[in-house]
Amino acid sequence: MDIANELLAGSRLALSRAITAVENEYDTAVGIMQKLYPHTGRAHVIGITGPPGAGKSTLTDKLAKEYRRQGKTVGIVAVDPTSPFSGGAILGDRIRMNELTLDEGVFIRSMGTRGSLGGLSRKTAETVKILDASGKDVIFIETVGVGQSEVDIVKAADTTLVVLVPGLGDDIQAIKAGVLEIGDVFAINKADRDGVDRLNIELEMMLDLNQDMVDWRPPIKRTVASQNQGINELVATLEEHIKHLEETGKLALRRKQRTKNELLAMIEEQLGRYILRNINESGQFEQLVTSVQQRQRDPYSVVNEILKDRLK
Protein backbone atom coordinates (compact mmCIF):
# COMPACT_ATOMS: atom_id res chain seq x y z
CA MET A 1 0.00 0.00 0.00
CA ASP A 2 1.09 3.57 -0.49
CA ILE A 3 1.24 4.68 3.11
CA ALA A 4 1.54 8.43 2.46
CA ASN A 5 -1.43 8.60 0.07
CA GLU A 6 -3.60 6.47 2.33
CA LEU A 7 -2.68 8.62 5.30
CA LEU A 8 -3.62 11.77 3.40
CA ALA A 9 -6.91 10.10 2.47
CA GLY A 10 -7.62 9.62 6.19
CA SER A 11 -6.48 6.07 7.03
CA ARG A 12 -5.61 5.72 10.72
CA LEU A 13 -3.75 2.48 10.05
CA ALA A 14 -1.56 4.24 7.47
CA LEU A 15 -0.94 7.05 9.97
CA SER A 16 0.17 4.53 12.56
CA ARG A 17 2.35 2.59 10.10
CA ALA A 18 4.00 5.80 8.89
CA ILE A 19 5.10 6.59 12.45
CA THR A 20 6.49 3.07 12.84
CA ALA A 21 8.41 3.36 9.57
CA VAL A 22 10.00 6.62 10.70
CA GLU A 23 10.68 5.48 14.25
CA ASN A 24 12.40 2.29 13.11
CA GLU A 25 14.10 4.01 10.16
CA TYR A 26 12.65 1.64 7.59
CA ASP A 27 13.78 2.13 3.99
CA THR A 28 10.31 3.48 3.19
CA ALA A 29 10.53 6.30 5.75
CA VAL A 30 12.23 8.95 3.62
CA GLY A 31 9.78 8.45 0.73
CA ILE A 32 6.82 8.77 3.11
CA MET A 33 8.17 11.97 4.67
CA GLN A 34 8.91 13.47 1.26
CA LYS A 35 5.28 13.06 0.27
CA LEU A 36 3.93 14.29 3.61
CA TYR A 37 6.16 17.33 4.03
CA PRO A 38 4.13 19.69 1.81
CA HIS A 39 1.11 18.95 4.02
CA THR A 40 2.81 19.97 7.27
CA GLY A 41 3.15 23.31 9.04
CA ARG A 42 -0.53 23.85 9.82
CA ALA A 43 -0.90 22.49 13.34
CA HIS A 44 -0.34 24.38 16.59
CA VAL A 45 2.32 22.32 18.36
CA ILE A 46 2.18 22.51 22.15
CA GLY A 47 4.92 21.00 24.30
CA ILE A 48 4.01 19.87 27.81
CA THR A 49 6.90 19.37 30.15
CA GLY A 50 7.62 19.24 33.86
CA PRO A 51 8.91 16.96 36.61
CA PRO A 52 7.70 13.35 37.03
CA GLY A 53 4.37 13.19 38.80
CA ALA A 54 3.39 16.81 38.07
CA GLY A 55 0.30 15.56 36.25
CA LYS A 56 1.40 16.08 32.65
CA SER A 57 -0.62 13.14 31.28
CA THR A 58 -3.77 14.04 33.18
CA LEU A 59 -3.44 17.67 32.12
CA THR A 60 -2.87 16.64 28.50
CA ASP A 61 -6.01 14.51 28.66
CA LYS A 62 -8.09 17.42 29.96
CA LEU A 63 -6.61 19.96 27.52
CA ALA A 64 -7.28 17.60 24.62
CA LYS A 65 -10.91 17.26 25.71
CA GLU A 66 -11.33 21.03 25.87
CA TYR A 67 -9.88 21.46 22.37
CA ARG A 68 -12.19 18.69 21.14
CA ARG A 69 -15.15 20.53 22.70
CA GLN A 70 -14.14 23.49 20.56
CA GLY A 71 -14.27 21.24 17.50
CA LYS A 72 -10.53 20.90 16.93
CA THR A 73 -8.80 17.62 16.15
CA VAL A 74 -5.92 16.56 18.37
CA GLY A 75 -2.74 14.52 18.05
CA ILE A 76 -0.74 13.48 21.10
CA VAL A 77 2.84 12.20 21.21
CA ALA A 78 3.61 10.87 24.68
CA VAL A 79 7.26 10.15 25.44
CA ASP A 80 8.41 7.89 28.27
CA PRO A 81 11.95 6.80 29.15
CA THR A 82 13.62 3.78 27.58
CA SER A 83 15.65 1.62 29.97
CA PRO A 84 19.34 2.20 29.28
CA PHE A 85 19.99 -1.38 30.38
CA SER A 86 17.50 -3.51 28.46
CA GLY A 87 16.42 -1.07 25.74
CA GLY A 88 12.84 -1.80 26.77
CA ALA A 89 10.28 0.65 28.07
CA ILE A 90 6.97 0.83 29.82
CA LEU A 91 4.88 3.46 28.08
CA GLY A 92 2.10 4.28 30.51
CA ASP A 93 0.81 7.73 29.56
CA ARG A 94 -2.28 6.28 27.87
CA ILE A 95 -3.59 5.17 31.27
CA ARG A 96 -4.65 8.77 31.91
CA MET A 97 -6.08 9.22 28.42
CA ASN A 98 -8.31 6.19 27.97
CA GLU A 99 -11.44 8.25 27.45
CA LEU A 100 -9.85 9.76 24.34
CA THR A 101 -9.09 6.42 22.72
CA LEU A 102 -12.42 5.98 20.94
CA ASP A 103 -12.69 9.62 19.81
CA GLU A 104 -11.93 9.59 16.09
CA GLY A 105 -10.74 13.19 16.27
CA VAL A 106 -7.83 12.16 18.50
CA PHE A 107 -4.73 10.07 17.76
CA ILE A 108 -2.32 9.16 20.57
CA ARG A 109 1.11 7.62 20.05
CA SER A 110 3.48 6.56 22.83
CA MET A 111 7.23 6.59 22.21
CA GLY A 112 10.27 5.45 24.16
CA THR A 113 13.23 7.83 24.29
CA ARG A 114 15.48 5.08 22.82
CA GLY A 115 18.69 6.61 24.13
CA SER A 116 17.86 10.28 23.55
CA LEU A 117 18.58 12.46 26.57
CA GLY A 118 16.77 15.75 25.94
CA GLY A 119 13.32 14.65 27.14
CA LEU A 120 12.08 13.58 23.70
CA SER A 121 12.88 10.70 21.37
CA ARG A 122 14.96 11.28 18.26
CA LYS A 123 11.92 10.78 16.06
CA THR A 124 9.45 12.92 18.00
CA ALA A 125 9.70 15.88 15.61
CA GLU A 126 9.01 13.69 12.60
CA THR A 127 6.10 12.00 14.36
CA VAL A 128 4.64 15.45 14.96
CA LYS A 129 4.97 16.17 11.23
CA ILE A 130 3.13 12.95 10.39
CA LEU A 131 0.25 13.88 12.71
CA ASP A 132 0.29 17.40 11.25
CA ALA A 133 0.02 16.02 7.71
CA SER A 134 -2.94 13.88 8.82
CA GLY A 135 -4.78 17.13 9.50
CA LYS A 136 -4.67 17.44 13.28
CA ASP A 137 -5.32 21.04 14.38
CA VAL A 138 -3.47 20.82 17.70
CA ILE A 139 -0.59 18.49 18.55
CA PHE A 140 0.59 17.92 22.09
CA ILE A 141 4.05 16.60 22.83
CA GLU A 142 4.27 15.26 26.35
CA THR A 143 7.92 14.93 27.37
CA VAL A 144 9.35 12.44 29.83
CA GLY A 145 9.35 13.67 33.40
CA VAL A 146 12.20 16.16 33.35
CA GLY A 147 14.73 17.47 35.82
CA GLN A 148 16.48 20.70 34.99
CA SER A 149 18.18 20.37 31.65
CA GLU A 150 15.95 18.37 29.30
CA VAL A 151 14.89 21.24 27.12
CA ASP A 152 14.68 19.76 23.60
CA ILE A 153 10.95 20.47 23.68
CA VAL A 154 11.54 24.16 22.92
CA LYS A 155 13.01 23.22 19.58
CA ALA A 156 10.02 21.06 18.67
CA ALA A 157 7.04 23.10 19.92
CA ASP A 158 5.44 26.45 19.07
CA THR A 159 4.24 26.88 22.64
CA THR A 160 5.92 25.31 25.66
CA LEU A 161 3.81 24.69 28.74
CA VAL A 162 5.81 23.97 31.90
CA VAL A 163 3.79 22.09 34.52
CA LEU A 164 4.87 22.44 38.14
CA VAL A 165 3.43 21.32 41.45
CA PRO A 166 3.73 22.85 44.91
CA GLY A 167 6.23 21.41 47.35
CA LEU A 168 9.11 20.34 45.15
CA GLY A 169 11.80 22.69 46.38
CA ASP A 170 12.70 26.10 47.74
CA ASP A 171 13.19 29.28 45.77
CA ILE A 172 16.76 28.41 44.81
CA GLN A 173 15.28 25.81 42.47
CA ALA A 174 13.40 28.54 40.65
CA ILE A 175 16.42 30.54 39.54
CA LYS A 176 18.23 27.54 38.12
CA ALA A 177 18.75 27.50 34.41
CA GLY A 178 16.99 25.03 32.17
CA VAL A 179 13.41 23.91 32.33
CA LEU A 180 12.20 27.03 34.11
CA GLU A 181 13.60 29.24 31.37
CA ILE A 182 11.68 27.61 28.55
CA GLY A 183 8.07 28.12 29.63
CA ASP A 184 5.87 30.28 27.42
CA VAL A 185 3.09 29.43 29.85
CA PHE A 186 3.32 27.94 33.35
CA ALA A 187 0.69 25.76 34.99
CA ILE A 188 0.76 25.14 38.71
CA ASN A 189 -1.09 21.84 38.82
CA LYS A 190 -2.50 20.17 41.94
CA ALA A 191 -3.24 23.74 43.01
CA ASP A 192 -5.50 22.50 45.81
CA ARG A 193 -2.38 21.55 47.77
CA ASP A 194 -0.43 23.53 50.34
CA GLY A 195 2.35 25.72 49.06
CA VAL A 196 0.65 26.93 45.89
CA ASP A 197 0.82 30.63 46.81
CA ARG A 198 4.47 30.36 47.65
CA LEU A 199 5.33 28.61 44.38
CA ASN A 200 3.32 31.23 42.51
CA ILE A 201 5.27 34.06 44.17
CA GLU A 202 8.60 32.35 43.53
CA LEU A 203 7.77 31.95 39.86
CA GLU A 204 6.69 35.57 39.55
CA MET A 205 9.92 36.68 41.21
CA MET A 206 11.92 34.52 38.84
CA LEU A 207 10.08 36.06 35.89
CA ASP A 208 10.75 39.55 37.30
CA LEU A 209 14.46 38.86 36.89
CA ASN A 210 14.16 37.89 33.23
CA GLN A 211 15.29 40.70 30.98
CA ASP A 212 14.05 39.47 27.64
CA MET A 213 10.27 39.51 28.10
CA VAL A 214 9.54 42.64 26.15
CA ASP A 215 6.16 41.71 24.77
CA TRP A 216 5.23 38.36 26.38
CA ARG A 217 5.49 37.66 30.07
CA PRO A 218 4.75 33.96 30.64
CA PRO A 219 1.40 33.75 32.43
CA ILE A 220 1.10 31.47 35.46
CA LYS A 221 -2.17 29.52 35.63
CA ARG A 222 -3.46 27.33 38.43
CA THR A 223 -5.06 23.98 37.63
CA VAL A 224 -6.35 20.88 39.35
CA ALA A 225 -6.35 18.64 36.31
CA SER A 226 -7.93 15.65 38.04
CA GLN A 227 -10.93 17.85 38.97
CA ASN A 228 -11.00 19.60 35.59
CA GLN A 229 -10.34 22.95 37.29
CA GLY A 230 -8.64 25.79 35.45
CA ILE A 231 -8.58 23.95 32.13
CA ASN A 232 -10.65 26.42 30.09
CA GLU A 233 -8.50 29.30 31.31
CA LEU A 234 -5.33 27.40 30.47
CA VAL A 235 -6.54 26.65 26.94
CA ALA A 236 -7.42 30.32 26.49
CA THR A 237 -3.89 31.25 27.56
CA LEU A 238 -2.31 28.75 25.16
CA GLU A 239 -4.44 30.24 22.38
CA GLU A 240 -3.38 33.75 23.36
CA HIS A 241 0.24 32.68 23.09
CA ILE A 242 -0.05 31.29 19.57
CA LYS A 243 -1.99 34.40 18.55
CA HIS A 244 0.79 36.54 19.99
CA LEU A 245 3.40 34.56 18.03
CA GLU A 246 1.41 34.99 14.83
CA GLU A 247 0.78 38.70 15.26
CA THR A 248 4.36 39.57 16.13
CA GLY A 249 5.88 37.45 13.38
CA LYS A 250 7.64 35.34 15.99
CA LEU A 251 5.93 32.15 14.85
CA ALA A 252 7.56 32.42 11.45
CA LEU A 253 10.91 33.16 13.11
CA ARG A 254 10.64 30.20 15.49
CA ARG A 255 9.63 27.87 12.69
CA LYS A 256 12.44 29.10 10.47
CA GLN A 257 14.94 28.47 13.26
CA ARG A 258 13.43 24.99 13.71
CA THR A 259 13.75 24.26 10.00
CA LYS A 260 17.36 25.38 10.11
CA ASN A 261 18.11 23.14 13.10
CA GLU A 262 16.42 20.20 11.43
CA LEU A 263 18.33 20.65 8.18
CA LEU A 264 21.63 20.91 10.04
CA ALA A 265 20.82 17.81 12.10
CA MET A 266 19.96 15.87 8.96
CA ILE A 267 23.18 16.93 7.25
CA GLU A 268 25.16 15.94 10.33
CA GLU A 269 23.44 12.57 10.52
CA GLN A 270 23.82 11.69 6.85
CA LEU A 271 27.40 12.87 6.73
CA GLY A 272 28.21 10.88 9.85
CA ARG A 273 26.64 7.78 8.37
CA TYR A 274 28.42 8.19 5.04
CA ILE A 275 31.81 8.54 6.69
CA LEU A 276 31.17 5.69 9.10
CA ARG A 277 30.20 3.36 6.28
CA ASN A 278 33.17 4.50 4.25
CA ILE A 279 35.78 3.98 6.97
CA ASN A 280 34.29 0.65 7.98
CA GLU A 281 34.49 -0.57 4.38
CA SER A 282 38.06 0.60 3.99
CA GLY A 283 39.03 -1.61 6.94
CA GLN A 284 41.61 0.90 8.16
CA PHE A 285 39.54 2.19 11.01
CA GLU A 286 40.48 -0.53 13.50
CA GLN A 287 44.17 0.13 12.85
CA LEU A 288 43.67 3.84 13.38
CA VAL A 289 41.85 3.18 16.66
CA THR A 290 44.71 1.02 17.85
CA SER A 291 47.33 3.58 16.86
CA VAL A 292 45.48 6.32 18.75
CA GLN A 293 44.93 4.13 21.76
CA GLN A 294 48.65 3.23 21.88
CA ARG A 295 49.55 6.92 21.57
CA GLN A 296 51.35 6.42 18.26
CA ARG A 297 48.98 8.96 16.71
CA ASP A 298 46.77 11.65 18.20
CA PRO A 299 43.02 11.63 17.57
CA TYR A 300 42.94 15.19 16.16
CA SER A 301 45.21 14.53 13.22
CA VAL A 302 43.54 11.16 12.58
CA VAL A 303 40.11 12.81 12.32
CA ASN A 304 41.49 15.51 10.03
CA GLU A 305 43.03 12.86 7.82
CA ILE A 306 39.79 10.84 7.65
CA LEU A 307 37.75 13.88 6.70
CA LYS A 308 40.27 15.22 4.20
CA ASP A 309 40.35 11.94 2.32
CA ARG A 310 36.61 11.63 2.10
CA LEU A 311 35.20 15.11 1.67
CA LYS A 312 36.66 16.44 -1.50
Add this chain to the structure above:
Amino acid sequence: MEKRIRVLVAKPGLDGHDRGAKVVARALRDAGFEVIYTGLRQTPEQIAEAALQEDVNVVALSLLSGAHPHLFPRVVELVKGKGMTDVLFVGGGVIPDADIPALKDAGIAEVFTPGTPTSAIVEFINANVK
Protein backbone atom coordinates in the same frame (compact mmCIF):
# COMPACT_ATOMS: atom_id res chain seq x y z
CA MET B 1 18.00 1.76 14.48
CA GLU B 2 16.75 -1.76 14.88
CA LYS B 3 13.09 -2.52 15.20
CA ARG B 4 11.73 -2.81 18.74
CA ILE B 5 8.97 -5.28 19.47
CA ARG B 6 5.96 -3.32 20.75
CA VAL B 7 3.51 -5.06 23.05
CA LEU B 8 0.13 -3.80 24.25
CA VAL B 9 -0.61 -5.23 27.70
CA ALA B 10 -4.33 -4.83 28.25
CA LYS B 11 -6.93 -5.83 30.77
CA PRO B 12 -10.35 -6.22 29.19
CA GLY B 13 -13.47 -6.41 31.31
CA LEU B 14 -14.28 -5.55 34.85
CA ASP B 15 -11.86 -7.27 37.22
CA GLY B 16 -9.78 -4.82 39.21
CA HIS B 17 -6.56 -6.74 39.72
CA ASP B 18 -3.54 -5.92 37.63
CA ARG B 19 -0.63 -7.22 39.69
CA GLY B 20 -0.12 -10.04 37.19
CA ALA B 21 -0.32 -7.71 34.19
CA LYS B 22 2.21 -5.36 35.81
CA VAL B 23 4.64 -8.22 36.55
CA VAL B 24 4.39 -9.32 32.94
CA ALA B 25 4.80 -5.74 31.67
CA ARG B 26 7.96 -5.35 33.73
CA ALA B 27 9.38 -8.67 32.52
CA LEU B 28 8.71 -7.71 28.91
CA ARG B 29 10.41 -4.35 29.45
CA ASP B 30 13.44 -6.12 30.89
CA ALA B 31 13.49 -8.31 27.78
CA GLY B 32 13.90 -5.16 25.65
CA PHE B 33 10.31 -4.76 24.45
CA GLU B 34 8.38 -1.49 24.38
CA VAL B 35 5.34 -2.16 26.51
CA ILE B 36 2.25 0.01 26.23
CA TYR B 37 0.12 -0.43 29.34
CA THR B 38 -3.38 1.01 29.26
CA GLY B 39 -4.66 0.19 32.73
CA LEU B 40 -7.75 -1.52 34.06
CA ARG B 41 -11.28 -2.05 32.75
CA GLN B 42 -10.80 -1.60 29.05
CA THR B 43 -13.46 -2.44 26.52
CA PRO B 44 -12.43 -4.60 23.54
CA GLU B 45 -13.06 -1.54 21.34
CA GLN B 46 -10.61 0.57 23.37
CA ILE B 47 -7.98 -2.17 23.29
CA ALA B 48 -8.29 -2.61 19.52
CA GLU B 49 -8.03 1.12 18.87
CA ALA B 50 -5.01 1.46 21.18
CA ALA B 51 -3.37 -1.47 19.33
CA LEU B 52 -3.93 0.38 16.06
CA GLN B 53 -2.64 3.78 17.25
CA GLU B 54 0.43 2.21 18.84
CA ASP B 55 1.03 -0.15 15.87
CA VAL B 56 1.91 -2.99 18.22
CA ASN B 57 3.28 -6.36 17.18
CA VAL B 58 1.77 -8.21 20.12
CA VAL B 59 -1.45 -7.85 22.13
CA ALA B 60 -1.18 -9.51 25.56
CA LEU B 61 -4.52 -9.84 27.33
CA SER B 62 -4.89 -10.51 31.03
CA LEU B 63 -8.17 -11.41 32.66
CA LEU B 64 -9.17 -12.90 35.96
CA SER B 65 -12.94 -12.53 35.95
CA GLY B 66 -13.93 -15.50 33.80
CA ALA B 67 -15.18 -13.43 30.88
CA HIS B 68 -12.31 -14.55 28.63
CA PRO B 69 -14.40 -16.84 26.36
CA HIS B 70 -16.27 -13.77 25.20
CA LEU B 71 -13.74 -10.91 25.51
CA PHE B 72 -10.53 -12.48 24.11
CA PRO B 73 -12.04 -13.52 20.75
CA ARG B 74 -13.80 -10.17 20.49
CA VAL B 75 -10.47 -8.30 20.79
CA VAL B 76 -8.91 -10.52 18.11
CA GLU B 77 -11.85 -9.90 15.78
CA LEU B 78 -11.76 -6.12 16.27
CA VAL B 79 -7.98 -5.80 15.83
CA LYS B 80 -8.05 -7.87 12.64
CA GLY B 81 -11.03 -5.85 11.44
CA LYS B 82 -8.81 -2.76 11.53
CA GLY B 83 -6.50 -4.33 8.98
CA MET B 84 -3.87 -5.40 11.50
CA THR B 85 -3.59 -8.99 10.35
CA ASP B 86 -0.07 -9.77 11.56
CA VAL B 87 -0.55 -9.13 15.29
CA LEU B 88 0.38 -11.93 17.71
CA PHE B 89 -2.20 -12.46 20.47
CA VAL B 90 -1.41 -14.04 23.82
CA GLY B 91 -3.60 -14.40 26.90
CA GLY B 92 -3.08 -14.93 30.58
CA GLY B 93 -4.83 -15.04 33.91
CA VAL B 94 -7.15 -17.48 35.54
CA ILE B 95 -8.10 -19.54 32.51
CA PRO B 96 -9.40 -23.13 32.96
CA ASP B 97 -7.56 -25.67 30.79
CA ALA B 98 -10.84 -26.68 29.21
CA ASP B 99 -11.29 -23.19 27.75
CA ILE B 100 -7.88 -23.00 26.08
CA PRO B 101 -8.59 -24.91 22.84
CA ALA B 102 -11.51 -22.61 22.00
CA LEU B 103 -9.36 -19.52 22.64
CA LYS B 104 -6.65 -20.88 20.36
CA ASP B 105 -9.25 -21.51 17.66
CA ALA B 106 -10.28 -17.89 18.03
CA GLY B 107 -6.75 -16.65 17.31
CA ILE B 108 -5.06 -16.49 20.72
CA ALA B 109 -1.69 -18.05 19.91
CA GLU B 110 -0.88 -19.10 23.47
CA VAL B 111 -2.45 -18.93 26.91
CA PHE B 112 -0.26 -18.57 30.00
CA THR B 113 -1.88 -19.67 33.24
CA PRO B 114 -0.74 -18.91 36.82
CA GLY B 115 2.71 -20.28 37.64
CA THR B 116 4.16 -19.72 34.18
CA PRO B 117 7.65 -18.21 34.47
CA THR B 118 7.76 -14.82 32.72
CA SER B 119 10.74 -16.04 30.70
CA ALA B 120 8.41 -18.48 28.94
CA ILE B 121 6.25 -15.57 27.76
CA VAL B 122 9.31 -13.68 26.50
CA GLU B 123 10.58 -16.76 24.65
CA PHE B 124 7.20 -17.40 23.08
CA ILE B 125 6.90 -13.83 21.83
CA ASN B 126 10.43 -13.78 20.44
CA ALA B 127 9.81 -17.05 18.62
CA ASN B 128 6.42 -16.17 17.19
CA VAL B 129 6.25 -12.42 16.57
CA LYS B 130 5.96 -11.41 12.92
